[in-house]
Amino acid sequence: MRCGGCRAGEHHRHQVARKCPCWCHGPSLVAAWEEAVIDRVGGGLLGLCVGDCLGATCEFMTAEQIASRLGRHTEITGGGAFGWAPGEGTDDSDMAIAVARAYAQGYSLEAVAEGFLAWYHKRPRTSAGLPPLLSGR
Numbered sequence: 001m002r003c004g005g006c007r008a009g010e011h012h013r014h015q016v017a018r019k020c021p022c023w024c025h026g027p028s029l030v031a032a033w034e035e036a037v038i039d040r041v042g043g044g045l046l047g048l049c050v051g052d053c054l055g056a057t058c059e060f061m062t063a064e065q066i067a068s069r070l071g072r073h074t075e076i077t078g079g080g081a082f083g084w085a086p087g088e089g090t091d092d093s094d095m096a097i098a099v100a101r102a103y104a105q106g107y108s109l110e111a112v113a114e115g116f117l118a119w120y121h122k123r124p125r126t127s128a129g130l131p132p133l134l135s136g137r
Helices: 008-017 029-056 063-070 091-104 109-120
Strands: none
Touching: 029 091, 091 109
């Protein structure tokens, strides 16, 4: 059912802004593209965090150490150098999420810095007890 309320020039603008109150236009191409990008970014971040949780167990180990202590490491078990809980991410996940949040807000270097500082004030565990950039390592 068409609303008839959209004039030719407004039709496209309503679709792009997703503000048309009627059902006559269907999903816009831009909205579908935005949704696909958001899904892909979310999937990428999820993959990064899952991989980080898996790798936290053997963080700072050599390949030989992993093979001798863990064999083939395929389960998220926690432990590792900092006694991670199973499923707990490291600073790698935390930093990636801080950057992603800054991008979601339109991106600014200040927003990234604020995200990193917020993370730092939570007293994160890293190889030196301090974030590498702040510890001079």
